[in-house]
Amino acid sequence: MRRFFQRLSSAFRDERADAEARREIAAHLALLEDEYRRRGMSDDEARLAARRALGSAALAKDRHRDARAFAWIDDARRDLAHGLRSLRRTPGFTAIAVLTLALGIGANTAIFSVISGVLLRPLPYGDADRLVQVFAPDSERGLPRGARAIPPAYFEALRSPSRTLSHVAGYLLTSATLTGQGDAVRLAGMQITASAFPMLGVAPLLGRPFTSDEESAGADAVVVLSHSTWQRYFNSDPAIVGRVASLDGRGRTIVGVMPEGFAFPDAFVRYWIPYVRQDPKGRSFLSLSTVARMREGIGLPAAEDEINVLALAADSQTKGRFEAVGLQDEIVAPVKPALLILAAAVGLVLLIACVNVANLLLARGAARDHEIAVRRAVGASPGRLFRQLLTESTLLAAIGGVAGTALAVAAIALLKTLGATLPRRDLGVGGSLPRLAEINIDASVLAFTLAVAVLTGILCGMLPAFRHARGREADRLRERLASPRVRTALVVAEIAMAMVLLVGGGLLIRSFMKLAMQDLGYDSTRVVTFQATPRRAPGAVARAFAEQLVERIAVLPGVTAVGYGNNLPLVQQSFGRDVSSQPYDVRPPRPPFPGLHAVSPRMIQALGLRIVEGRSFSAGEAAKGEALVTRTFARSGFFEGSAIGSRIYGGDDSWEVVGVLEDIKQFRLDWGGASEFYIVDFVPAPPGLGGTYFAVRTDTDPAAIATSVRGLVRELDQTAAVDNIATMDQIVSNAMSRPRLYAVLLGIFAAVAMMLAAIGIYGVLAFLVAHRTREIGIRMALGAQRIEVVALVLRQTTVLTVAGVALGLAGAAALTRYLEGLLFGLTPLDPGTFVAVAVVFGIVAVLASYVPARRATRVDPVVALRSE
Amino acid sequence: MGDKVELLQGTLDLIVLRALSTMGPQHAYGLAARLEQVAEHPLMLNQGTLYPALVRLEQKGWIKGAWQRTESNREAKYYSITKAGSRALEKQAERWRRLAGLVDKLLLNES
Numbered sequence: 001m002r003r004f005f006q007r008l009s010s011a012f013r014d015e016r017a018d019a020e021a022r023r024e025i026a027a028h029l030a031l032l033e034d035e036y037r038r039r040g041m042s043d044d045e046a047r048l049a050a051r052r053a054l055g056s057a058a059l060a061k062d063r064h065r066d067a068r069a070f071a072w073i074d075d076a077r078r079d080l081a082h083g084l085r086s087l088r089r090t091p092g093f094t095a096i097a098v099l100t101l102a103l104g105i106g107a108n109t110a111i112f113s114v115i116s117g118v119l120l121r122p123l124p125y126g127d128a129d130r131l132v133q134v135f136a137p138d139s140e141r142g143l144p145r146g147a148r149a150i151p152p153a154y155f156e157a158l159r160s161p162s163r164t165l166s167h168v169a170g171y172l173l174t175s176a177t178l179t180g181q182g183d184a185v186r187l188a189g190m191q192i193t194a195s196a197f198p199m200l201g202v203a204p205l206l207g208r209p210f211t212s213d214e215e216s217a218g219a220d221a222v223v224v225l226s227h228s229t230w231q232r233y234f235n236s237d238p239a240i241v242g243r244v245a246s247l248d249g250r251g252r253t254i255v256g257v258m259p260e261g262f263a264f265p266d267a268f269v270r271y272w273i274p275y276v277r278q279d280p281k282g283r284s285f286l287s288l289s290t291v292a293r294m295r296e297g298i299g300l301p302a303a304e305d306e307i308n309v310l311a312l313a314a315d316s317q318t319k320g321r322f323e324a325v326g327l328q329d330e331i332v333a334p335v336k337p338a339l340l341i342l343a344a345a346v347g348l349v350l351l352i353a354c355v356n357v358a359n360l361l362l363a364r365g366a367a368r369d370h371e372i373a374v375r376r377a378v379g380a381s382p383g384r385l386f387r388q389l390l391t392e393s394t395l396l397a398a399i400g401g402v403a404g405t406a407l408a409v410a411a412i413a414l415l416k417t418l419g420a421t422l423p424r425r426d427l428g429v430g431g432s433l434p435r436l437a438e439i440n441i442d443a444s445v446l447a448f449t450l451a452v453a454v455l456t457g458i459l460c461g462m463l464p465a466f467r468h469a470r471g472r473e474a475d476r477l478r479e480r481l482a483s484p485r486v487r488t489a490l491v492v493a494e495i496a497m498a499m500v501l502l503v504g505g506g507l508l509i510r511s512f513m514k515l516a517m518q519d520l521g522y523d524s525t526r527v528v529t530f531q532a533t534p535r536r537a538p539g540a541v542a543r544a545f546a547e548q549l550v551e552r553i554a555v556l557p558g559v560t561a562v563g564y565g566n567n568l569p570l571v572q573q574s575f576g577r578d579v580s581s582q583p584y585d586v587r588p589p590r591p592p593f594p595g596l597h598a599v600s601p602r603m604i605q606a607l608g609l610r611i612v613e614g615r616s617f618s619a620g621e622a623a624k625g626e627a628l629v630t631r632t633f634a635r636s637g638f639f640e641g642s643a644i645g646s647r648i649y650g651g652d653d654s655w656e657v658v659g660v661l662e663d664i665k666q667f668r669l670d671w672g673g674a675s676e677f678y679i680v681d682f683v684p685a686p687p688g689l690g691g692t693y694f695a696v697r698t699d700t701d702p703a704a705i706a707t708s709v710r711g712l713v714r715e716l717d718q719t720a721a722v723d724n725i726a727t728m729d730q731i732v733s734n735a736m737s738r739p740r741l742y743a744v745l746l747g748i749f750a751a752v753a754m755m756l757a758a759i760g761i762y763g764v765l766a767f768l769v770a771h772r773t774r775e776i777g778i779r780m781a782l783g784a785q786r787i788e789v790v791a792l793v794l795r796q797t798t799v800l801t802v803a804g805v806a807l808g809l810a811g812a813a814a815l816t817r818y819l820e821g822l823l824f825g826l827t828p829l830d831p832g833t834f835v836a837v838a839v840v841f842g843i844v845a846v847l848a849s850y851v852p853a854r855r856a857t858r859v860d861p862v863v864a865l866r867s868e
Numbered sequence: 869m870g871d872k873v874e875l876l877q878g879t880l881d882l883i884v885l886r887a888l889s890t891m892g893p894q895h896a897y898g899l900a901a902r903l904e905q906v907a908e909h910p911l912m913l914n915q916g917t918l919y920p921a922l923v924r925l926e927q928k929g930w931i932k933g934a935w936q937r938t939e940s941n942r943e944a945k946y947y948s949i950t951k952a953g954s955r956a957l958e959k960q961a962e963r964w965r966r967l968a969g970l971v972d973k974l975l976l977n978e979s
Contacts, residue, residue: 021919024896027944031897034940 075384079391086392093364094396096759097357101400101456103752104353106407107346109441109449113412115339116448117439123328124261124438126201127293131327132300134158134168134290134307137320145323149287152278154322157314158290159195164303166295167199170275170288171265173425175691176247177533177721181233186533186691186721187247187270188425194274197224199293200264206230207241207256214274222274223252227260229270247271249719265289267437268425291327300324331434337821338742345504345749348497350452352756354460355494359487359760361393361464363767386465393461394454401453405441408449412439418741422734424724428572432737487767491760492804498750498757499808499841500815505743505750506833507819507826512743514825516736521630521664521673522569523608527728528702529568532713533691534720539684545717546682546692550600552712558700563603566596566683568693569664569728570735575683579650581638592636592675594629595666598683604628604661606695607728609678614644614659623680627655632673634660648677655679669735670824695728702727742822754841758848761800765852768796773859781861790853797849805838880921882964885957888931888949895936895944896922922947930956 032050033043041049087094122128135148150158150170159168172191177184197209204224214222223245225234234240244251252273263269278285294303304324311318332339365372375385416439419432433439463486534545546564553562566575575596578589601617612631617623627648634643634657643657655677663673682692698705706725713722726734769776776789816828826833887902888894894902896918903918925931930953933945949957 024945025919027895027942028897028900030942031895031938031940031944034942035897035901 075387076391079388080395082388083392083395087396090364093360097360097396098400098403100353100356100360100756100759101397101453101460102403102407103756104346104350105397105401105404105449105452105456106411107349107404107749107752108452109404109408109445110411110415111339111342111346112448113408113441113445114415114433114439115343116442116445118433118435119332119336119339120444121438123331124263128328129326130294130296130298131199132292132294132303132324133327133330134292135323135325136287137318137322145325150290150322151287152285154311154314154318155288155290156277157310158292158307159193160310162306162310164295164298164306165292167195167293168290169193169196169199169292170290171196172275172286172288174273176271177249177719178233178245178247179249179719180246184719184721185233186531186723187229188268189247189271189273190265190269191275192264192272196264196272196291199291202259202262204256205259206238207254209256210272210274215277217276219274221250221252222255223247224256224258224272225254226258226270226272227262230257245271247273265291266425268423292324300326335433335738337818338738341504341818341822342742342745342749345501345746348501349749349753349756350456352494352497352753352760354456355490355497356756356760356763357393357396357460358463359490359494359763361461362467362487362490363763365464365467389465390458390461393464394457397453397457397460400456401449404453405446405449409441412441415439415741415745418744419737421737422726422730424726426571426573426724427731427734432741487764488800491757491764491800492807494757494760495801495804495841495845496807496811498753499805499837500811501746501750501753502837502841503809503812503816503834504819505746506837507816507823507828507830508739508743508746510830510833511823511826512736512739515669515739518665518669518825519662520569520669520732521610521662522728523610524728524732526698526702527607528696528698528705528709528725529728529731530694530706530709530722530725531691532694532709532720532722534717539682542684542692543682545720546600546694548716549694549712550602552716553694553696553705553709554602556705556708558698559696559705560699561602561605561697562694563600563606564692564694565599565603566692568695568731569607569666570669570731571693572667574667577650579648579677581640581646581648583647583649583654585649592633592638594633594638594675594677596683597676597678598681599678600682601680603695604678606697608697609664610662611659612662614657616659617680618658625655626658626680628659628661628678629657630661630673630676631663633675633677636675638675665735669732670739693724739822739824754844757804757841758844761797761845761848762851764800765793765796765849766855769793769852769856776856776859777861777863780859786857789856789859793849793853793856794846797845801842801845805841808841809834809838880918881925882957882960884918884921884925885930885949885953885960888947889954889957893946893948895938895946897944899947925953928956929953 029047029050033046036046036049037043123131125131134150135145136150136154138145138148155168155170158165159170162168170193174189174191175186176189177186192210194210194212194215197204203209205227207224209224210222213219225240225245230236230240234243234245237243240254240257243254245254246252258272264272275288292303292307294300304322307322307324311322372385376382380388415433416436419436421427421432532545532549534542550562550564553559567573575598576593577596579594580587580589601619601623604611604616609628611628613634614628616628617626629643629648639646639657643660646657648655648657661676661678664676665671666674666676694709696702696705696709709725710722713720776792779792780789812834813829820828883903884899887899891898891902899922900918922931922933926933926947930950931947932950933947935943936946938944
């Protein structure tokens with residue numbers, strides 16, 4: 001053990017030990033010389049004989065050193081120093097290689113940090129892998145899984161004692177206006193069962209979680225605040241527990257504050273109040289979103305089975321199966337496929353970068369043949385040379401890795417900007433990327449980068465290092481590697497990989513453009529939308545407030561139309577009402593289940609909805625008996641014959657259809673038309689859904705309108721909160737943030753890949769031109785025209801490019817089907833994209849060969865001929 | 869190849885220790901001269917090969933080196949055997965004798 005440290009330390013105390021060894025060998029030589037002189041040799045003879053007797057001094061020293069230290073540490077140090085020297089000697093090469101590797105490694109670091117933060121890192125709850133989200137069976141209405149919350153009767157059954165589940169927590173969206181802490185503000189909140197905080201394994205920063213007694217209707221009103229609410233509206237008061245917060249005019253005792261960074265179920269929730277148990281036999285109820293914690297060692301299928309047993313016990317008529325999905329899987333499900341595609345894309349970029357650097361190293365290797373030959377002649381073993389060349393490429397990759405990490409930091413900042421969405425719960429949670437705030441470069445990301453850099457260094461150094469390896473076997477290999485054919489093959493591979501990325505990027509960009517340019521069914525320009533909610537809002541009060549506000553806004557300069565309603569396009573909520581084409585229909589409701597929009601008559605103009613048949617609402621009281629329907633609803637088969645003039649019946653009410661509207665993008669931009677109908681009514685907001693939406697169409701600056709609106713609301717009601725101010729354009733843009741993010745990212749990667757491939761083409765052509773200088777010289781001497789010389793070079797380009805593009809298109813055709821889920825309005829084999837990408841790449845290839853071609857025409861025949 | 873080096877190394881270590889123990893402190897050159905005598909074949913040993921053995925022995929703590937002047941007023945590093953070295957020499961010598969005896973016996977039986 002001591003020897004180990006001695007050797008280890010001597011590897012680093014190299015200088016002194018070396019000097020000592022030199023001194024000792026010199027002394028030895030002197031003594032030998034003395035001896036030979038004594039035997040009668042001349043001075044010179046004696047010196048020679050002494051050296052012969054001792055053997056090569058360098059070798060002796062080397063052996064000395066080998067015995068002294070772990071030779072490899074020492075070698076690695078020398079190789080590093082040598083590598084640095086030789087990289088410094090060729091700054092141009094080094095810069096290009098480092099930049100190439102930095103792009104490749106940086107892109108991988110950035111995407112890995114996203115994958116690590118979103119997919120890999122557990123959710124920030126205790127033992128988060130045991131949390132599952134529970135969904136009710138699909139009803140015949142075809143609701144997406146996320147909307148299949150659990151009716152209270154089932155929920156109560158699920159939270160009875162269970163073998164597989166340790167906690168079951170339910171939650172319900174709510175919201176309230178907070179008053180008395182500065183301006184009135186509308187806050188999104190959650191009603192949660194008392195089991196929620198213990199289930200998540202997160203204790204409050206201050207105070208306590210809820211008790212199960214607090215779930216009953218008569219209990220004291222209490223609230224737990226989020227960290228940000230505590231900071232923003234209560235000045236981080238350390239003695240806040242016990243104070244009272246006024247929410248919708250009701251005083252609630254603050255019993256706790258959650259720690260910073262705690263979010264449940266998402267970061268938009270600003271406070272939590274206890275869920276008040278609903279009467280399971282009640283006719284009207286709200287279904288609960290449900291999360292459960294599995295007991296230790298219980299698998300998902302076992303938990304799901306027991307959930308279904310409990311559900312059947314609650315209602316033996318239960319149809320369909322309750323589903324349990326890992327909470328994290330559920331949260332990341334919308335983005336996982338895209339992230340994996342992006343990971344594959346950056347992998348390709350790195351591979352291209354590797355090929356490029358390998359090619360550069362090969363080109364440089366050709367220039368270094370001499371140096372290598374000398375080193376071999378003085379006794380460097382093939383293994384040593386191999387190691388030294390690999391050290392050089394790894395050094396390059398390491399520098400590239402450092403630069404790449406810097407690039408990745410910038411890329412993540414860009415990603416967070418691109419991925420940022422309007423901070424509103426009503427536009428859909430998750431935004432472009434769930435857990436966006438959790439993405440950062442941490443130790444695991446750095447470890448990944450290090451591993452990638454080392455692997456990259458070895459990968460791109462392998463070929464050049466083999467080329468210089470010695471031995472008969474290697475000689476043949478060397479000849480093959482030295483030939484331009486290997487380099488050509490590398491460039492073809494590079495072009496093919498770049499093509500695959502370009503096609504992928506092209507498809508996403510075209511798809512995004514289609515998405516962005518489609519007809520929305522409404523005119524989103526110059527419309528300001530906002531919500532204004534009076535503190536106490538029984539239907540009549542809220543309606544009077546809305547009417548007065550609309551009246552005052554209508555007279556503002558520049559306002560052309562103003563209206564209000566229960567919903568806006570792209571707001572993620574839907575209101576329904578069971579309707580029929582027959583009065584007092586007793587049959588169960590059938591599809592379509594149209595979405596209900598209760599609006600003021602002018603809302604149609606304010607939103608810019610287009611009438612395609614019939615007319616809009618009439619003015620005055622008559623409008624209350626009228627309805628407008630979307631084109632899809634009109635053609636759904638609901639109406640017998642023409643929709644116009646037909647009646648829609650709902651309970652005691654009925655409406656005459658007076659007009660048909662163009663289909664609108666209500667939920668998602670990539671969904672087709674849906675059945676929607678508009679009636680003139682005022683529906684007070686149910687708890688949790690944020691009240692009335694106003695829309696103001698203007699022919700001036702929407703921002704100025706927003707300011708005036710705030711003033712008007714305050715004049716009308718001091719305690720009313722104005723929030724969710726956004727132009728309709730912003731809302732539409734927000735809805736496109738995810739496809740935009742994917743298109744931009746894949747577009748950037750494709751552009752980088754194309755640039756790298758262009759550098760590759762340039763490199764191999766420049767090499768070929770240099771290689772054939774003499775030939776070109778002779779041709780020119782014999783009278784070849786410039787154009788013919790250019791054609792010579794371009795012929796090479798063509799061969800390379802056509803082969804690479806053909807391979808790439810074939811590869812893309814095989815791979816783009818993985819993009820299918822991300823595409824809108826085109827197929828993965830969209831011919832337009834394939835052709836366009838091939839043409840673009842052809843142009844880039846010609847541009848890349850321009851400089852070598854020009855250089856070829858500048859060849860001076862005399863100089864070229866003399867060079868031999 | 870490896871076997872031969874192993875054997876040579878072991879032998880060399882033993883010879884060096886033995887030489888230092890019987891002749892007192894010696895520099896590398898002196899040791900080399902001594903080895904040439906013992907080997908009865910002057911070309912058997914490239915004198916450079918001695919150095920790794922010296923370094924090895926010094927690292928094991930079996931010999932100690934110190935710079936001194938020779939009779940001819942040249943400077944040289946004189947190596948002397950340490951106590952640990954003497955003990956090791958005894959042990960190694962015993963091992964070698966036993967091994968040599970065994971090999972002898974085996975060789976005799978074969979022939």
